[in-house]
Amino acid sequence: xxxxxxxxxxxxxxxxxxxxxxxxxxxxxxxxxxxxxxxxxxxxxxxxxxxxxxxxxxxxxxxxxxxxxxxxxxxxxxxxxxxxxxxxxxxxxxxxxxxxxxxxxxxxxxxxxxxxxxxxxxxxxxxxxxxxxxxxxxxxxxxxxxxxxxxxxxxxxxxxxxxxxxxxxxxxxxxxxxxxxxxxxxxxxxxxxxxxxxxxxxxxxxxxxxxxxxxxxxxxxxxxxxxxxxxxxxxxxxxxxxxxxxxxxxxxxxxxxxxxxxxxxxxxxxxxxxxxxxxxxxxxxxxxxxxxxxxxxxxxxxxxxxxxxxxxxxxxxxxxxxxxxxxxxxxxxxxxxxxxxxxxxxxxxxxxxxxxxxxxxxxxxxxxxxxxxxxxxxxxxxxxxxxxxxxxxxxxxxxxxxxxxxxxxxxxxxxxxxxxxxxxxxxxxxxxxxxxxxxxxxxxxxxxxxxxxxxxxxxxxxxxxxxxxxxxxxxxxxxxxxxxxxxxxxxxxxxxxxxxxxxxxxxxxxxxxxxxxxxxxxxxxxxxxxxxxxxxxxxxxxxxxxxxxxxxxxxxxxxxxxxxxxxxxxxxxxxxxxxxxxxxxxxxxxxxxxxxxxxxxxxxxxxxxxxxxxxxxxxxxxxxxxxxxxxxxxxxxxxxxxxxxxxxxxxxxxxxxxxxxxxxxxxxxxxxxxxxxxxxxxxxxxxxxxxxxxxxxxxxxxxxxxxxxxxxxxxxxxxxxxxxxxxxxxxxxxxxxxxxxxxxxxxxxxxxxxxxxxxxxxxxxxxxxxxxxxxxxxxxxxxxxxxxxxxxxxxxxxxxxxxxxxxxxxxxxxxxxxxxxxxxxxxxxxxxxxxxxxxxxxxxxxxxxxxxxxxxxxxxxxxxxxxxxxxxxxxxxxxxxxxxxxxxxxxx
RNA sequence: AGGCCCGUAGCUCAGUGGUAGAGCGCUUCCUUGACACGGAAGAGGUCGUUGGUUCGAAACCAAUCGGGCCUACCA
Numbered sequence: 001x002x003x004x005x006x007x008x009x010x011x012x013x014x015x016x017x018x019x020x021x022x023x024x025x026x027x028x029x030x031x032x033x034x035x036x037x038x039x040x041x042x043x044x045x046x047x048x049x050x051x052x053x054x055x056x057x058x059x060x061x062x063x064x065x066x067x068x069x070x071x072x073x074x075x076x077x078x079x080x081x082x083x084x085x086x087x088x089x090x091x092x093x094x095x096x097x098x099x100x101x102x103x104x105x106x107x108x109x110x111x112x113x114x115x116x117x118x119x120x121x122x123x124x125x126x127x128x129x130x131x132x133x134x135x136x137x138x139x140x141x142x143x144x145x146x147x148x149x150x151x152x153x154x155x156x157x158x159x160x161x162x163x164x165x166x167x168x169x170x171x172x173x174x175x176x177x178x179x180x181x182x183x184x185x186x187x188x189x190x191x192x193x194x195x196x197x198x199x200x201x202x203x204x205x206x207x208x209x210x211x212x213x214x215x216x217x218x219x220x221x222x223x224x225x226x227x228x229x230x231x232x233x234x235x236x237x238x239x240x241x242x243x244x245x246x247x248x249x250x251x252x253x254x255x256x257x258x259x260x261x262x263x264x265x266x267x268x269x270x271x272x273x274x275x276x277x278x279x280x281x282x283x284x285x286x287x288x289x290x291x292x293x294x295x296x297x298x299x300x301x302x303x304x305x306x307x308x309x310x311x312x313x314x315x316x317x318x319x320x321x322x323x324x325x326x327x328x329x330x331x332x333x334x335x336x337x338x339x340x341x342x343x344x345x346x347x348x349x350x351x352x353x354x355x356x357x358x359x360x361x362x363x364x365x366x367x368x369x370x371x372x373x374x375x376x377x378x379x380x381x382x383x384x385x386x387x388x389x390x391x392x393x394x395x396x397x398x399x400x401x402x403x404x405x406x407x408x409x410x411x412x413x414x415x416x417x418x419x420x421x422x423x424x425x426x427x428x429x430x431x432x433x434x435x436x437x438x439x440x441x442x443x444x445x446x447x448x449x450x451x452x453x454x455x456x457x458x459x460x461x462x463x464x465x466x467x468x469x470x471x472x473x474x475x476x477x478x479x480x481x482x483x484x485x486x487x488x489x490x491x492x493x494x495x496x497x498x499x500x501x502x503x504x505x506x507x508x509x510x511x512x513x514x515x516x517x518x519x520x521x522x523x524x525x526x527x528x529x530x531x532x533x534x535x536x537x538x539x540x541x542x543x544x545x546x547x548x549x550x551x552x553x554x555x556x557x558x559x560x561x562x563x564x565x566x567x568x569x570x571x572x573x574x575x576x577x578x579x580x581x582x583x584x585x586x587x588x589x590x591x592x593x594x595x596x597x598x599x600x601x602x603x604x605x606x607x608x609x610x611x612x613x614x615x616x617x618x619x620x621x622x623x624x625x626x627x628x629x630x631x632x633x634x635x636x637x638x639x640x641x642x643x644x645x646x647x648x649x650x651x652x653x654x655x656x657x658x659x660x661x662x663x664x665x666x667x668x669x670x671x672x673x674x675x676x677x678x679x680x681x682x683x684x685x686x687x688x689x690x691x692x693x694x695x696x697x698x699x700x701x702x703x704x705x706x707x708x709x710x711x712x713x714x715x716x717x718x719x720x721x722x723x724x725x726x727x728x729x730x731x732x733x734x735x736x737x738x739x740x741x742x743x744x745x746x747x748x749x750x751x752x753x754x755x756x757x758x759x760x761x762x763x764x765x766x767x768x769x770x771x772x773x774x775x776x777x778x779x780x781x782x783x784x785x786x787x788x789x790x791x792x793x794x795x796x797x798x799x800x801x802x803x804x805x806x807x808x809x810x811x812x813x814x815x816x817x818x819x820x821x822x823x824x825x826x827x828x829x830x831x832x833x834x835x836x837x838x839x840x841x842x843x844x845x846x847x848x849x850x851x852x853x854x855x856x857x858x859x860x861x862x863x864x865x866x867x868x869x870x871x872x873x874x875x876x877x878x879x880x881x882x883x884x885x886x887x888x889x890x891x892x
Numbered sequence: 893a894g895g896c897c898c899g900u901a902g903c904u905c906a907g908u909g910g911u912a913g914a915g916c917g918c919u920u921c922c923u924u925g926a927c928a929c930g931g932a933a934g935a936g937g938u939c940g941u942u943g944g945u946u947c948g949a950a951a952c953c954a955a956u957c958g959g960g961c962c963u964a965c966c967a
Contacts, residue, residue, distance in 0.1 A: 014929065200964090208967080225967060239967095274966060282967050291965045351964085364965095396896070403895070403963070502962090532961090569915085572906065576897090576960080580904055586915045589929040600926030646906065650914070665926070673925085758921090759933030765922055795924070845911065852911095858947040866910055866948090873911080 011602065011712070015595035017559025017588070021704040025140045028707075033077075033724045034145045036084035038486035045076035046084045046494040048475050049146065050507070051154060053092035054131045055099050058138040060533040060567075060579060061500060063551035066144045067567045067701075068530060068645060069498050074145055074700035075640050076495075078728035084491050085145060086478055088152035089132050093420040093467040094189055094197075094357045100124050100419075117418045124419050128153075138552060143560050143703040145724065150487075152478045154470045155421070162477035163470050164424045164439045166518065171425075171437040175373045178425075178435065182293045183412050185365030186355040187311030187325075191416040192369050193355065194466060195409060196506055198362050200351040208348035209333065210279065212341045213238055216254035216263045222247070223343045225278040227350060228288075229336070230328040233259065233317050234304040237284035239295060241275040242268035258339050259332075260318055267299050287366045305366050325363070370414040370423060370463070377513035378408045384512065390522045393643050397501060397529050404505050413466045420464030429457040472510035475523035497524040500532060528643050533567075533577045554584060561702035562588035565649060568701050572646035590653060591705050594698070597661050598709040601691050604672045605684055610716035613685035616678045619671060620747070620782070621789070622686035623740040625664040628655065629690045630734035636697050637730060649701060656694050663748070664690065670789045692717050693729045746779045746816060747786045753811040753818055754794040760834050761809075761826045769825055771796040775816035783816065810835070810887040812880040832891050839884045846877040 028034065036044070047069050052062055069085060077083035097112075100123055104110050112120040132153070139146060153159065170176040184193040209229055212221040222238055238255055240247035247266070254263045266281075272295050273282050286296025287303040296303060306316045313320045313328045319335075320328045336342055353362040382405050384390050385398060392398045414423060426444040428434040434451075436458065438444035448456045470477070475494050479487040493515070497508060508527055515523030554563045558581075565587045570577045618626070632655040639648040664687065671683035692713055699706040703724070710723040720726040754771055763769070771794070773783055780800065783790065787798045802808075802819050809831055811818040822831055849870050852858050859867055 011926090014927070202961095227967070272965090272967080277966060284967095289965080289967080291967075294965085348967095350966090400896070400962075407963085505963090566915095570905070578904065580916085582916050583904065585929080589927095590915095592929045593927065596927035596930085598926085603926070650906070653914085661926085662931085666931095669925090755932060756934095762921070762933095765924065765932070792924085848911065852948075855947060861947045862910075870911085 011595070011599045013596075013599075015592045015705065017561060017591065017704065018556070020708045021141075021143070021555075021560055024704050024707050025143065028145070028722065028724055029140075029148065031722070033722060034085070034147050035149055036147050036491070037082055038490045040082035040490070042080060042082040044084065044490050044495075045073070045081040046086070046491040047073055047496050047498060048086045048478055048494055049088060050497075050499045050503075051088040051090035051152075051471065051474065052135050053090050053095055054128045054135070055092050055095045056131060057134055058551055060549050060551055062138075063142060063554075063563065064530055064533055064567045064571070064577070065498065065500070066139060066142050067564045068528070068571055069496075070142075070144050070564075070703070071568060071640070071645060071648070071700040072496060072498070074703065074724065075728055077145070077724065078696065078699065078726060080727070082490070084147055084150070086150050086152070086491075087136075087139065087144075087146040087148060088154070088474070088478060089128075089135055090471055091128070091153065091155040091420065091467060093415060093417055093464065094191065096124060096127070097417050097419040098189065098357055100127050103127075112418065120418055128155075141552060141555055141560060143564065145703070150478070154467070154474070158480070159470055159473070159477050160421060161439075162473050162481055163421045163465065165482045166469075166473060166514065167424050167465075168437055168439050169518070170372065175376060176370060176437075177373060178368060178370050180366065180368040182287070182290055182364045182366055183369055184353065184362045185309070185367070186358065186360055186362055187307075187309065188358050188360035189355060189417075190309050192365075192367060192412055192414060193362065194412050194468075197356045198353045199356050199359075201354055202351060203349050204352035206348045206350045206352065207345050208278065209345040210343035211333075211336045212343050213255035213283075214258060214341070215250070216256045219253075221341075222250060222255060222266060222281050223279045224281050224283040226283055227348060228325075228329065229332045230313065230317075230320070230325055231285040231288045231306065232257075232283055232332060233313065233320065233328075234285045234287050234306040235283045236264050236286060236296070236301045236304055237299065238264075238266045239269045239273050239282045239284050240266060240280060241273040242270050244273075244275045244280055247281060258336060258341055264301075267295075267301075269295050269298065271295075271298075288364050290364055293364070303366060307363060307365060309365075311363065369412050370425075372411040372413055374408050374411050374513070377517050378405045380516040381405055381509065381512040384516055384522050390512065390524060391526050393526060393528045397504060397527070400501075401504060401509065405509060411466075413469050414461075414463040415466055416462075417464050420467065421470055423461040423463050423465060425461040426458040427461065428452060429459055468506050468510055471507055472514045473518075475511055475515055476519050481518070492519060492523070493521050494524045496526045496528055498528045498530065501529040502532065504529065526643075530571060531577045533579055549579060549581075554581070558584045558588040559591060559704070561591055561705050564703075565590065565701050568645045569649035569653075570646060572644060590657065591702065593657055593661055594694070594702075594705060595709065597656065597665060598691060598695075598712070600665055601687050602712060605688060605714060608684050608688070608714050608716075609681065610685075610714060613681040613688075616682035616685065618682045618686060619679060620740065620744050620786070621664065621667040621671070622682050623735075623737050624667075624744045625659065625686050625690045626734050627737045627740045628659040628664075629693045629729075630731050630736070632659070633693065633697065633729045633734065634731040640700075652694065652698050652701070656698070660690055660694060666793055667789060670792055674788075688713060688717060689734075693733070696723060696726055696729050699723050699726075743778075743782065746775075746782050746813065747790065749813045750783055750790055750816065750818060751793050753813055754790070754796060757809060757811055757818075757820065757834075758794070760837070761830060763825065765795055767825070768795050768797065769820055770799055772799050772802045772819045772821075773816060774802050774819060775800075777815075779815040807831075807891065810883060812883050814876060817883065828891055832888065835884055835888050835891065839881065839888065842877050842881050842884065846874060846881060849874045849877070 049069065050065060052058060073083050073085040101112050184198045186193055206227045208225050208227055210223055210225040212223045214221050224238055226232065240251060250266045251268045253266050255266060256263050272291055284292045284295050284301065286292045286301050287305040304316055306313055307325065308314045311325050313323050315321050317328065320331050323331060354360065355362055382402060385401060392401065424438060426436045428448060436444045436447050438447055444458055448458055476488065476492055479485060479491055481488055511523045551563065562584050566584045632651055635651045636648055639651060668683040668687055671679040674680060695706045695710045707723045775783060784800065791798050807822045807828060809820045809822060853870055853874060
């Protein structure tokens with residue numbers, strides 16, 4: 001590894017991320033920089049990576065997640081923490097099973113049933129190997145400093161042990177139960193879904209269709225309306241509002257079902273019925289509608305289940321049995337119309353429930369499932385956020401969390417799938433059907449034998465658990481729970497949970513509940529929720545739309561560092577990040593800038609002697625850049641501590657490009673190329689110090705280029721073998737020097753004024769002219785001291801004093817004035833225009849300030865320092881206005 | 893129905909009480925010994941609208957318009 005500064009010659013003229021980035025990941029990992037120590041005495045900082053689904057590859061959202069987390073982890077690691085970033089992947093039950101089934105169908109034209117459960121699950125494991133490796137590869141390409149020695153999977157043996165343990169304990173505590181109820185059923189996936197797994201299609205256009213039920217005594221009819229006519233085959237009541245005069249006489253009477261001939265009652269129910277809506281009479285289908293189910297319980301109505309698991313009508317559908325529900329809908333309507341009972345239709349907008357995974361319309365369906373009694377768990381999770389043990393960033397999510405937690409429903413956790421953690425419940429074969437819940441089959445049998453003798457036979461529940469059940473345990477199952485491990489003692493509670501706001505309920509809430517219940521402490525101190533990455537039009541990226549930007553493609557084109565920096569700089573946005581490649585391109589240029597700044601430094605460090613350089617008396621310019629470095633370190637630290645990643649990015653960007661490259665490198669050239677060895681040494685010191693600080697500050701966001709460049713800095717500066725473990729810069733590392741920015745200001749403004757004059761007068765840089773400085777006191781001294789520097793940066797000859805009464809330009813500055821003879825440079829008309837423009841700006845600004853100062857309540861009520869600042873500024877502008885006014889007159 | 897977020901330069905977005913900012917794009921000039929993925933100088937904004945609070949509002953409050961999201965059992 002080149003450490004000699006002669007290495008500058010090895011730096012290419014421009015930065016090629018591809019060449020550099022491929023080298024470092026292996027090097028870092030092989031030296032164990034990212035391996036956390038369970039027995040360290042250092043304070044720990046822990047993040048568990050939200051496990052990506054094994055269904056596919058990482059997308060931009062994952063890249064954002066990885067970037068933000070890596071910034072935090074690298075920052076803390078460099079700041080002396082025992083940093084653990086724990087990777088893993090999620091088995092994603094339904095999603096994965098679907099993907100593998102689809103593939104099976106495509107390649108072998110087989111269904112999972114053709115293979116059988118065991119062979120199918122085997123297939124999924126194979127699939128997992130492939131995609132799991134790809135996800136790992138992608139994270140490495142992004143530069144994620146994950147501790148791969150601790151990598152976990154939500155279906156590995158450890159997770160399975162944790163899942164079974166949790167299931168058994170919850171069951172024993174009475175917080176798990178099995179019940180027959182209505183659930184959300186996906187006829188395509190053929191499994192139960194939790195409320196959260198149903199997406200509601202906003203504003204779906206439907207039809208509200210009305211038909212009449214004839215009264216059983218033939219005395220008339222009652223008209224009801226429905227969006228799902230086929231469910232009328234399972235109706236067991238018609239409900240009206242008890243106070244509704246129109247129907248009061250009908251309550252208690254029976255209607256006759258026009259298709260099945262069954263008779264059932266007209267009931268009064270104040271909760272279900274809104275007399276204002278439709279006809280004010282509602283058909284009641286307790287087996288296929290959540291509200292109707294509740295009505296059925298209130299009024300002891302029979303349940304008639306008319307659907308099969310695949311969405312076809314069952315034998316209760318009478319003549320329509322065997323028809324798909326949508327076919328049956330048409331058929332039922334046609335039949336009722338034939339019977340003369342059609343009472344018309346109207347358009348109706350509704351929120352249509354669809355399966356999150358396959359978009360099939362979900363049916364409320366009667367079945368027996370496992371539930372978590374969630375309220376006792378939710379209570380603790382609410383309290384932990386109320387009393388601040390866990391904090392949300394941005395804070396606004398706290399309300400969302402509370403709203404959901406306080407209105408929570410029992411969680412249906414069983415799924416009719418093959419891929420997942422099989423429920424550790426067994427049923428005693430025979431009439432009783434007694435449930436035995438145990439950690440292992442062996443345990444289950446010993447429990448069963450104790451009660452029923454040796455001959456007892458058990459059948460295991462076939463269902464598996466909701467994926468989120470196992471991911472809910474993630475912050476502690478990954479650390480070894482239920483064993484009492486060192487990892488658990490050292491790293492739990494974790495420091496930050498950083499994830500997308502879209503899974504606040506699915507995941508964050510569940511981890512809170514399980515963590516508090518089983519670990520007796522919150523799973524994380526802070527929840528940082530980031531925005532969604534969308535395409536440049538603001539649309540959600542999806543494979544279907546084909547607008548997915550693959551992070552690997554971006555990385556290949558612009559480099560991982562540029563992509564990471566872009567994501568960090570956009571991380572402050574509300575809910576959407578519209579990612580544009582132009583922006584990434586801009587930050588690739590930033591990498592190149594940094595590369596060339598280092599290249600410049602190395603070209604001038606061939607004879608660098610750290611001790612001598614450190615001791616050399618610093619010029620004002622040197623002091624200035626060190627002061628800027630201190631300020632940058634301070635601001636970076638604050639931004640990172642407060643999770644303001646975009647501020648962090650912009651502070652470092654401004655520091656590197658603005659302060660270091662645009663100013664200091666230019667300023668340092670006179671000293672570096674000059675005759676004075678001490679001046680040169682001091683400039684070398686300031687340059688390399690600022691650069692080193694910049695690299696270390698930037699490392700969490702741009703790990704590759706910073707390591708590559710940092711390795712080439714003089715050995716004396718480097719306290720570590722890698723920038724990954726070098727100390728993160730803090731303000732205290734740099735001298736406190738509050739006066740320098742003020743003292744150095746005349747130099748900078750003289751340069752700016754001359755450049756502006758040149759630009760506005762259309763003088764090319766090659767045209768050299770004489771700038772006469774009129775100044776006195778310390779300002780004159782300062783400019784005199786830096787005469788050579790000003791001359792170099794503005795290509796002028798700087799002289800002091802002014803006597804010749806020739807036509808000239810006036811460039812007013814704070815405490816000084818520069819005059820330039822116009823003869824042969826600029827004609828009078830042009831100069832007049834330029835001056836008028838300048839004067840115009842001054843007059844406008846002065847008018848604003850004077851108006852404020854003329855306002856007596858401003859002077860009386862605004863803080864003194866604000867008023868003072870305005871007065872000083874007004875005086876300054878006033879002087880300039882006078883000066884320019886006279887100047888304009890002199891121009892004729 | 894309720895809740896939340898967004899509306900600032902042509903585009904993508906920072907900025908949360910004290911003289912409007914960045915990146916890209918645009919105009920003019922520049923192969924000045926790190927960098928044309930560059931340098932210098934510019935143009936461009938009544939900060940969605942209307943009220944209010946305040947000495948002072950892009951920022952705080954209230955309405956309103958536009959865009960988006962989430963929760964919820966209106967048949």
